[in-house]
Amino acid sequence: MNKIKVALLLCLLASGMSLVACGGGSTAEPTPAPTAAPAQEQVAEEPVEAPAQAADTCSETVEIEWWHISTAEAEQAYWQSKADEFIAENPCVKINITVLENEAFKSRLTTVMQSGQPPDLFQSWGGGVLWAYADAGLLKDISPALRGDWQDSVAAKAALDLYSKDGAYYGVPWQWGAVGMYYNKDLFEQAGLDPENPPKTWSEFLDTVQTLKDAGITPITVGEGDKWPGHFWWVYLAIRNGGEDAFLKAFTREGSFTDAPFVKAGEDLLELINMEPFPEGALGFSYGDSASAFGNGEAAMELMGQWHQSVQRSNSESGEGVANLGWFPFPMVEGGAGNASDVLGGGDGIAVGKDAPEEAVAFLRFLTLPENQIQALNDVGFGPPTMVGTESAITDPIQRAIVEARNNAAYFQLYYDQFLPPAVGGAVNDAVEQLFAGVITPAQLAQQIEDSAAMELGN
Amino acid sequence: MDETRMLTGTASRIQANTDKRRAQWNKTVLIVACLLPGFVLLTTFLLIPIAQAMYYSTYNWNGLGPLDNFIGLDNYRRAFSEPVFRGAIKHSFIIMGLSLLIQLPLAMTLALILVRGQLRFQRFFRTIFFLPYVFSEIVAAYIWLYVYNPRGGLLNRFLEIFNPAYAGTAWLTDLDTVLVAIFVVLTWKFFGFHMLLYMAGLQNISREVEDSARVAGANEYQVLRFVTLPMMRDTIALTVFLSILGSFQQFIVVWILTGGGPAFRSELIVTYLYKFGIQRMQLGYGSALAVILFAMTLLFSIGYQRLVLHRTMAD
Numbered sequence: 001m002n003k004i005k006v007a008l009l010l011c012l013l014a015s016g017m018s019l020v021a022c023g024g025g026s027t028a029e030p031t032p033a034p035t036a037a038p039a040q041e042q043v044a045e046e047p048v049e050a051p052a053q054a055a056d057t058c059s060e061t062v063e064i065e066w067w068h069i070s071t072a073e074a075e076q077a078y079w080q081s082k083a084d085e086f087i088a089e090n091p092c093v094k095i096n097i098t099v100l101e102n103e104a105f106k107s108r109l110t111t112v113m114q115s116g117q118p119p120d121l122f123q124s125w126g127g128g129v130l131w132a133y134a135d136a137g138l139l140k141d142i143s144p145a146l147r148g149d150w151q152d153s154v155a156a157k158a159a160l161d162l163y164s165k166d167g168a169y170y171g172v173p174w175q176w177g178a179v180g181m182y183y184n185k186d187l188f189e190q191a192g193l194d195p196e197n198p199p200k201t202w203s204e205f206l207d208t209v210q211t212l213k214d215a216g217i218t219p220i221t222v223g224e225g226d227k228w229p230g231h232f233w234w235v236y237l238a239i240r241n242g243g244e245d246a247f248l249k250a251f252t253r254e255g256s257f258t259d260a261p262f263v264k265a266g267e268d269l270l271e272l273i274n275m276e277p278f279p280e281g282a283l284g285f286s287y288g289d290s291a292s293a294f295g296n297g298e299a300a301m302e303l304m305g306q307w308h309q310s311v312q313r314s315n316s317e318s319g320e321g322v323a324n325l326g327w328f329p330f331p332m333v334e335g336g337a338g339n340a341s342d343v344l345g346g347g348d349g350i351a352v353g354k355d356a357p358e359e360a361v362a363f364l365r366f367l368t369l370p371e372n373q374i375q376a377l378n379d380v381g382f383g384p385p386t387m388v389g390t391e392s393a394i395t396d397p398i399q400r401a402i403v404e405a406r407n408n409a410a411y412f413q414l415y416y417d418q419f420l421p422p423a424v425g426g427a428v429n430d431a432v433e434q435l436f437a438g439v440i441t442p443a444q445l446a447q448q449i450e451d452s453a454a455m456e457l458g459n
Numbered sequence: 460m461d462e463t464r465m466l467t468g469t470a471s472r473i474q475a476n477t478d479k480r481r482a483q484w485n486k487t488v489l490i491v492a493c494l495l496p497g498f499v500l501l502t503t504f505l506l507i508p509i510a511q512a513m514y515y516s517t518y519n520w521n522g523l524g525p526l527d528n529f530i531g532l533d534n535y536r537r538a539f540s541e542p543v544f545r546g547a548i549k550h551s552f553i554i555m556g557l558s559l560l561i562q563l564p565l566a567m568t569l570a571l572i573l574v575r576g577q578l579r580f581q582r583f584f585r586t587i588f589f590l591p592y593v594f595s596e597i598v599a600a601y602i603w604l605y606v607y608n609p610r611g612g613l614l615n616r617f618l619e620i621f622n623p624a625y626a627g628t629a630w631l632t633d634l635d636t637v638l639v640a641i642f643v644v645l646t647w648k649f650f651g652f653h654m655l656l657y658m659a660g661l662q663n664i665s666r667e668v669e670d671s672a673r674v675a676g677a678n679e680y681q682v683l684r685f686v687t688l689p690m691m692r693d694t695i696a697l698t699v700f701l702s703i704l705g706s707f708q709q710f711i712v713v714w715i716l717t718g719g720g721p722a723f724r725s726e727l728i729v730t731y732l733y734k735f736g737i738q739r740m741q742l743g744y745g746s747a748l749a750v751i752l753f754a755m756t757l758l759f760s761i762g763y764q765r766l767v768l769h770r771t772m773a774d
Contacts, residue, residue: 106738107737107738110522110737110738110740113522113523114522114523114742132521132523132740133523135523135524136521136523136524137524138523224721225632225718225720225721227720280609280626280627280629281609281610281629281632282632283629283632283720283721284609284629284631284632284717284720284721289610421521421740422521422738422739422740423735423739423740423741426734426735426738426739427739430723433720433721433722434722434723436721436722437634437721437722437724439634439722440722
């Protein structure tokens, strides 16, 4: 009997412990969601607390959870200083900033979204991914606050629309630009090319690539291991070949992604790939690897967004980047239906989660104030700002060229992998990667995207 | 007298019965109490999620909002008609085959050398060989990223010693080498574990049995083939089992090294599941994939236990 009682007690103890062990999770801090590459993840929880004496007068502290992906030190410090300034004026607010590396951010956000608990403010590129969250009721409609002065002060209207669905607004863009060709003027000169006269058409561009190759210079670098850098190439060619019309038809399912311009885009790209203009192993480069190859002067060109200038600098061995950096718009494809001024681009914005307090919206508005954007641009090196009255502050010639391209675009297309539903965006990236790897044909590339689009967008 | 005896007899019988019943009751309580925590954990964290996955797998669902698009078995049909998924299954089988043919024999050889060979630094080598298994898979994968790096990675530098003109290979992005490169990392990571199991198995075999075979005129190969290995049957069966399950469930190393790329050439079942189910926000499809993986591993486990492990136990 005694033995049994002892055993019973032990059992209870064991069961109690195991229950406590699993119950403990709910009382403890939420464990971080699993991410694709935990070792790459940079998580910095930096709760900013209002000064103690001020907090005493608050009946209740409002907490704002904010996730951003500006991992560079100066950028982190800038956001922190803005949070501090806001808290100084609103002592009852506490802002918890979580800084995440890009890829880690994406996987972690997906997880919290599926559990229905978005952060109050978070990085968003707008478009299809954001719209999926909006449809599921995970975002807060900020149009009551936005309508009027705030909305009128947004210069990048096309960008703002990407944060809106069915008349409701879920976020605001704060830096917005265009994808274009960065090039190393010294290497152009070395190959006997005129550095001030970059190629304007696709055939001129292919000639340029050949000239660089003949001079023993790697013409182009691309971070195809991350896939999205390669998708820029195919999408830009699709934009040049088919224009807005072809894309809208395919998107609204009036047409299809197997239509001629999309196949032609693959053929054009394949022609380039067959010239072997990329460094050995580019298929496995991350964007960071590629940016450092460009920054070190190991390749002459890289097709990239507005942030590339600072990234190639910080990723280069010298820390200086390319000495004579140039930028030109993506070349026009002869006979294409698009305009030479059509732009593929995108940028960063901040979206608002469904449970965000009013203070979070006020803080977002504070972040988009023109004077804060100008400071971010000039003191920190962020990309082209989005608000009225900031354009004149842009002094860097490349950034100016990007903003001009953005503002003058007859048709502005957001990156496909953000604009389209996540599954289709993923299919675009994977299909283009397979073209780079030489395992599929341009027609198969178009078909893979179409298959996914038919499933997600309807037939 | 008789009556009293009878009465006491009845009383003691009743007493014995109650005691028995109480003991029975206590036993039941004990069993229930001991089983309950395990049962609760198993149900909440295993059975319910599996049932949920089966339920989700019949919907086209992006993981957000209500389940309102019932599509029956379409997700399963799609999985088996998807060349990328079929490729992922194929790659998982290749990794499995290579593990059984190369990794386990390697582990066995090293175990034999360490236990039966008259080695001087036995413990030192044992530690060295086991070391990779102690690293987490993430650490192992990152170490090998440096080894394989096409821009001055260790492997290419090493090959340059023998051939100064060697231009270097991008091991992880070459479509032909990527799967083998990954297999090398997995072998490096896991052979030490299997080796340790074999060493333990070998230490259980009495030397006298082997010696008597030698006395009877068997040569070293015959001793190994007809005495040592048959006696290791249990251990070998276990490592084969673990190795096969491990190949099906491998994720971390592949994810860090290649993410399943380039062009899906190193996609395994679980990386495919993560990419197409989670990243592309197709939770319904992802659930179907998970159910398929679950069914595969379950059937394999049951079959293997019945056919192989069971027989070993019975021997």
